[in-house]
Amino acid sequence: VMVDYLKFAKGYYGTGKTSELHRIKYALRPLKELYASLPAVEFGPSNFKVVRQKLIDAGQCRNTVNHQMKRIVRMFKWIAAEGRLPASVYETLRLIPG
Numbered sequence: 001v002m003v004d005y006l007k008f009a010k011g012y013y014g015t016g017k018t019s020e021l022h023r024i025k026y027a028l029r030p031l032k033e034l035y036a037s038l039p040a041v042e043f044g045p046s047n048f049k050v051v052r053q054k055l056i057d058a059g060q061c062r063n064t065v066n067h068q069m070k071r072i073v074r075m076f077k078w079i080a081a082e083g084r085l086p087a088s089v090y091e092t093l094r095l096i097p098g
Helices: 003-013 020-035 045-057 061-083 085-092
Strands: none
Touching: 003 045, 003 061, 020 045, 020 061, 045 061, 045 085, 061 085
């Protein structure tokens, strides 16, 4: 689903140097490294927190980590809106505090 979301983001945000697309790609990198083979429907709070910890361990500041995690949640929102994922997965991730 990450590939499909990136295709959507490319069309929606464009590919300019300051495009949100580049930030999304950066945000999805640890998600891809850790969970590329995990079905999106099985991604839950514990997985989300592992991704967040990976960003923290990489030395990212709190604001950057929070922005990156919001981008990941936004991807799950898009997937759910496309009918490819139960909305409960997105809703659960949305509730995790920064």
